[in-house]
Amino acid sequence: MIRWLDANHGATSFPPPSRALDNPPGLLAAGGDLSTERLVNAYRQGIFPWYEEGQPILWWCPDPRAVIFPGELHVSRSLRRTMKRGVFSVSVNRDFAGVIESCARREDSGGTWITAEMSAAYRRLNEIGYAHSVEVWSENALAGGIYGVLLDGVFFGESMFSRVSDASKVAMVHLRNYGTERGLALIDCQLPSRHLTSIGSRQIPRAAFLELLTQHIDANPPPQRWHQSPREMAPVE
Numbered sequence: 533m534i535r536w537l538d539a540n541h542g543a544t545s546f547p548p549p550s551r552a553l554d555n556p557p558g559l560l561a562a563g564g565d566l567s568t569e570r571l572v573n574a575y576r577q578g579i580f581p582w583y584e585e586g587q588p589i590l591w592w593c594p595d596p597r598a599v600i601f602p603g604e605l606h607v608s609r610s611l612r613r614t615m616k617r618g619v620f621s622v623s624v625n626r627d628f629a630g631v632i633e634s635c636a637r638r639e640d641s642g643g644t645w646i647t648a649e650m651s652a653a654y655r656r657l658n659e660i661g662y663a664h665s666v667e668v669w670s671e672n673a674l675a676g677g678i679y680g681v682l683l684d685g686v687f688f689g690e691s692m693f694s695r696v697s698d699a700s701k702v703a704m705v706h707l708r709n710y711g712t713e714r715g716l717a718l719i720d721c722q723l724p725s726r727h728l729t730s731i732g733s734r735q736i737p738r739a740a741f742l743e744l745l746t747q748h749i750d751a752n753p754p755p756q757r758w759h760q761s762p763r764e765m766a767p768v769e
Contacts, residue, residue, distance in 0.1 A: 597741040598721040601718060622668055
C-alpha cells in the first residue's frame, strides 16, 4: 500500500523513498496538492508528481534513476555542425508558458500528464524562481525547449520538446552551459529513454541519487533567479 497525502496539512509528510513500490516501479504516494511548499519539499527528496487527467496526484521516486552529469553530456559532431551554422538562437525564461504548453502538446506524450493544474503549479514556481525554461528559436518561432525545477546544484528536468530536428538537444547543451556557470552539478532525467541515453544520460541506483541530492541541495533551498535573457546565438561546443 502507498500513503495517501492530505491536501489540507502536512506538506512535508512524504514517506521515505525506500518505501516506493516495485510495481508500478517507483510509486510512493498519492493525493496531496501541488502547492509550492509541497513541490519544493518533494523535489528536495527526489520525489516528483506524474499522473494523468482524472487520476489523483501520484508521487514517484524510481530506482534506478536516470541522470546526466554535466561533464558527460554528449554533443555529436552533427549537432556541433548544426550549432555552428547558426540556425538557432537560445533564451532562458523568456517564454516559460510557451515551453510547458508545447511539452503538453507533444504527440508522443499524448498530452495527458501535463494537466492544467500542473501547468499552473509550475508557472507559479517559475514566477518565484524555482522553475526555469530554456527556449530554442528558429527565426521568430519556438522550435524546442526544456523546463524543470532548480534546487541549488540540481536541475530536475520535467519535459522537453522539439518541433525542429536537434532543437531539444540544443536546449540541453545550453542548459548545461548556462547552469554549470552557476554551480549546476546534476541534471535529473527521472526515467530513461533512448533520446536521453543518446545525449549522455545514465542510470544510477536510487540510493546513490539521493546521496547526491544531500550533497548538492541545502535543507531549505532558496529560489534562484535565472533572469529572463534575450535570444542569442546557440553556443558551439
